[in-house]
Amino acid sequence: MLDDKKYMKMAYEQALKSYNEGGCPIGGCLVDRNGEVLGIGHNMRVQENNPIIHGEMAAMRAAGARESYAGTTMYTTLSPCMMCTGTMIQFNIPRVVVGDTVNSYGNEELLKSKGIEVVIMDDPDCIALVKKFREENPKLWTEDWGQEYN
């Protein structure tokens, strides 16, 4: 059994690092069945002017091109968007742990319908960090989610 709190804390520390850099505070961490961290990272929309590097995608990138994702768990500090959801379905990641379904929510049922185990932690630190970010920078929050800010 993986220590979900431990890995979510690692993902949260990535989110906090991104916040302190002026970026979107969302982190991801991909872990194998033995607890080895395969890849970890955070949203890079601001840092790289790159819309496709959400937290989960940063973890996928850091883990490199792999032959298999069997037995892996993806930790994400925020409920996954449709891009990240599609990615986890495509690459057959069997387990997803979500740190925050308060600030966004919606693709958990789609993941489950594909046979992916979804664990919702609703960690207070994850929730508070994104809540603060949304209040401080609603335009960046909205656009990172692929929506137009009016």
Added chain:
Amino acid sequence: MLDDKKYMKMAYEQALKSYNEGGCPIGGCLVDRNGEVLGIGHNMRVQENNPIIHGEMAAMRAAGARESYAGTTMYTTLSPCMMCTGTMIQFNIPRVVVGDTVNSYGNEELLKSKGIEVVIMDDPDCIALVKKFREENPKLWTEDWGQEYN
């Protein structure tokens, strides 16, 4: 009206470039309503050891973080996988042109269900290039698609 053949040829040239580099021969091109190319690129699984840069994702990355995708068209030489499909849904790309639904197929109906216009070109050059690649490198083809190669 955009000249779909012109932009698909540009995406195909990216695919051919990747093939000649030993990579996966799939290209993408994001174009705005006026015909300006916002981003163009190709699969980078081999070149960057990066599983998330499919052709469409390379085009998204090259286009940078944008305020809106209204009026854009994504050209992809190959039918989009679930990652790229999820990305185009998330970022509200309203139109997708697909160069090859012979070597893979499956997410066109999902795109349409989200109100996205899907145009299937089935361009002989796109189809022939991936067919050749699949025959030459079935392991890379399979793993790029997120499947285990046995």
